[in-house]
Amino acid sequence: MDNFRLNILGCGSATPSFRHQPSSQVIEHRQRLYMIDCGEGAQLQFMRMRLKMNRLNDIFISHLHGDHFLGLPGLLSTMALHEKGHSVTVHTFERGAELLRSMIDFIIGDTPFNLNFNIIDPTKRQVLIDDKGLTVTSFPLYHRVAAVGFLFAEKPKGRHINGEMARFHGVPNYAMEALRRGEDFVKPDGTLIKNALLTSDPSPSGSYAYCTDTMFDRRVVASIRGVDTVFHDATYGDSDAHLAAPRGHSTAREAGEIARRAGARRLILGHFSKRYTSEEMLGRQAAEEFSGDIILANEGLRIDL
Numbered sequence: 145m146d147n148f149r150l151n152i153l154g155c156g157s158a159t160p161s162f163r164h165q166p167s168s169q170v171i172e173h174r175q176r177l178y179m180i181d182c183g184e185g186a187q188l189q190f191m192r193m194r195l196k197m198n199r200l201n202d203i204f205i206s207h208l209h210g211d212h213f214l215g216l217p218g219l220l221s222t223m224a225l226h227e228k229g230h231s232v233t234v235h236t237f238e239r240g241a242e243l244l245r246s247m248i249d250f251i252i253g254d255t256p257f258n259l260n261f262n263i264i265d266p267t268k269r270q271v272l273i274d275d276k277g278l279t280v281t282s283f284p285l286y287h288r289v290a291a292v293g294f295l296f297a298e299k300p301k302g303r304h305i306n307g308e309m310a311r312f313h314g315v316p317n318y319a320m321e322a323l324r325r326g327e328d329f330v331k332p333d334g335t336l337i338k339n340a341l342l343t344s345d346p347s348p349s350g351s352y353a354y355c356t357d358t359m360f361d362r363r364v365v366a367s368i369r370g371v372d373t374v375f376h377d378a379t380y381g382d383s384d385a386h387l388a389a390p391r392g393h394s395t396a397r398e399a400g401e402i403a404r405r406a407g408a409r410r411l412i413l414g415h416f417s418k419r420y421t422s423e424e425m426l427g428r429q430a431a432e433e434f435s436g437d438i439i440l441a442n443e444g445l446r447i448d449l
């Protein structure tokens with residue numbers, strides 16, 4: 145399975161509204177789920193989107209404002225009831241780990257699952273996960289408090305094997321991995337079969353950057369340069385641009401500029417202020433800066449990466 149998909153559980157800003165839920169997303173990669181931020185109500189959205197808790201092993205918290213992590217005690221309490229023997233790693237700052245540890249201790253007591261913390265240093269770029277198919281890296285954002293973004297990057301994939309040709313040339317199963325790596329095949333009689341005859345180019349590798357909460361800052365561009373899809377803080381429109389930087393947020397136009405400078409193919413706008421009854425104009429303002437695809441985030445949205 146090569147699926148790499150973003151699920152948006154919540155994309156509103158701090159003040160609760162009937163229009164949007166607080167921040168939370170789930171990345172699916174192959175059979176695993178990775179949650180980014182866990183605002184209030186995230187577990188219900190998680191269930192509504194038919195995501196499976198037994199596939200969720202990693203939760204990343206961008207910063208310690210309530211709208212990005214207050215759903216976590218509830219989610220972990222539910223997992224404690226149903227996911228005994230499960231293992232969960234929460235990637236957060238030292239203070240977040242301290243807070244969650246005491247909260248979990250109080251609410252759940254002895255967790256019947258294995259709860260680990262991976263401490264993020266918000267001042268630097270840090271590799272959080274590096275497995276066979278995916279790397280997850282945190283990088284500094286520029287908010288009113290320490291905050292980080294996350295970059296999910298698929299590793300280069302193996303070449304596709306042409307099953308018919310492989311059978312025709314008698315390639316045994318154990319030699320398939322070498323074919324995926326691009327090696328030629330040598331038959332037992334010494335005949336060399338060129339890799340190009342047996343395989344075709346691999347599927348492109350996807351990448352995704354989560355950049356909220358943050359004010360406009362060009363250092364973010366350096367951290368995500370060349371990314372395929374970027375989700376960026378677009379709390380405000382032009383009419384409220386004066387509020388953005390003082391509150392540690394960005395406008396949709398600034399999100400467009402970051403995506404353009406980073407060379408992204410696609411921009412997802414989110415973390416919307418509750419003051420707008422429609423986000424259409426945010427999309428238009430971002431489009432004046434960025435000519436790639438622009439998507440307005442929304443609860444329940446699934447996007448292939």
Ligand SMILES: [Zn+2]
Pocket residue numbers: 207209287357
């Ligand atoms: Zn915040």
